[in-house]
Amino acid sequence: MANWTDCLNFGISIAKQASEVVLSAFQQHKEVKLKSSPADLVTETDQRVEKILISAIRNRYPQHRFIGEESVAAGERLELTDSPTWIIDPIDGTVNFVHRFPFVAISIAFTFNKQIQFGIVYSCVEDKLFYAQRGGGAFLNGEPLYVSGQQDISRCVVVTEIGAERDDVALSTTTSNICRLLKLPVHGVRALGTAAVDMCQVATGGADAYYHIGMHCWDIAASAIIVQEAGGVVMDTDGSEFDMMSRRVIAASSATVADRIAQVIQAFPCCRDDEDNCRCGATGVN
Numbered sequence: 545m546a547n548w549t550d551c552l553n554f555g556i557s558i559a560k561q562a563s564e565v566v567l568s569a570f571q572q573h574k575e576v577k578l579k580s581s582p583a584d585l586v587t588e589t590d591q592r593v594e595k596i597l598i599s600a601i602r603n604r605y606p607q608h609r610f611i612g613e614e615s616v617a618a619g620e621r622l623e624l625t626d627s628p629t630w631i632i633d634p635i636d637g638t639v640n641f642v643h644r645f646p647f648v649a650i651s652i653a654f655t656f657n658k659q660i661q662f663g664i665v666y667s668c669v670e671d672k673l674f675y676a677q678r679g680g681g682a683f684l685n686g687e688p689l690y691v692s693g694q695q696d697i698s699r700c701v702v703v704t705e706i707g708a709e710r711d712d713v714a715l716s717t718t719t720s721n722i723c724r725l726l727k728l729p730v731h732g733v734r735a736l737g738t739a740a741v742d743m744c745q746v747a748t749g750g751a752d753a754y755y756h757i758g759m760h761c762w763d764i765a766a767s768a769i770i771v772q773e774a775g776g777v778v779m780d781t782d783g784s785e786f787d788m789m790s791r792r793v794i795a796a797s798s799a800t801v802a803d804r805i806a807q808v809i810q811a812f813p814c815c816r817d818d819e820d821n822c823r824c825g826a827t828g829v830n
């Protein structure tokens with residue numbers, strides 16, 4: 545059984561180093577480019593942080609492979625193999641970063657044999673380091689994390705995202721899902737603007753569930769294992785097993801709450817991340 549602890553520790557150290565680049569740019573003016581929609585932004589800092597992370601990892605682990613949000617956006621093929629693979633979102637919450645809304649995270653997941661072995665989500669402005677290794681528990685700044693265990697949907701705070709998809713079908717599905725949950729009722733619906741940090745709230749017990757349709761593997765692969773290792777449940781919105789490439793996810797404090805959300809919400813169609821002709825994450829931005 546391979547032990548990936550050295551990779552985890554290295555990942556944490558480079559996430560903290562890279563956050564210095566994010567924080568030094570946070571208050572500065574940013575040049576913004578558009579990707580898949582007018583709400584899907586990228587800055588030079590996103591691209592620079594991804595290059596810093598990948599070159600540091602490649603230098604230490606030359607045989608490892610990468611799936612990086614901005615590399616895919618620049619046209620690199622997205623292919624998950626059995627090889628050790630780092631799945632990187634250099635800035636999760638780029639809209640927040642551009643607007644100086646203080647929830648921006650570096651998200652790094654690591655897979656072997658296509659199974660997530662560890663995840664790191666570093667919320668830079670908050671200085672909150674979430675991480676988990678398979679079988680080793682979940683932690684926030686070194687303290688163990690546990691989900692709320694809530695079983696009653698009417699006592700839940702549910703987190704989601706109004707993503708970059710702005711076509712009529714996505715918008716009507718997204719808003720009707722929120723209305724259906726509010727009518728149950730749930731205690732509240734929240735959105736921080738970063739899928740990774742949103743989902744980590746479930747691991748802390750501060751939220752009881754998270755769901756999202758349309759995000760990408762790099763948005764949620766790291767936080768998925770953090771929720772699982774905190775005792776939570778992660779699955780597809782249709783109730784099937786979690787599939788990080790499907791662009792649909794429910795993370796919850798309990799299977800009861802996860803199943804209830806799967807009954808209530810609907811998904812809009814979007815291509816899989818690993819679909820060859822899926823151009824949702826890539827727009828040839830250089």
Ligand SMILES: O=P(O)(O)O[C@H]1[C@H](O)[C@@H](O)[C@H](O)[C@H](O)[C@@H]1O
Binds near residue numbers: 584637705707708709
């Ligand atoms: O592009 P970044 O890396 O900022 O990721 C965000 C997506 O852009 C949103 O559509 C999505 O809704 C989430 O907010 C996700 O975090």
Ligand SMILES: [Mg+2]
Binds near residue numbers: 633636637739763
């Ligand atoms: Mg992201």
Ligand SMILES: [Mg+2]
Binds near residue numbers: 590633634635636637
């Ligand atoms: Mg990003």
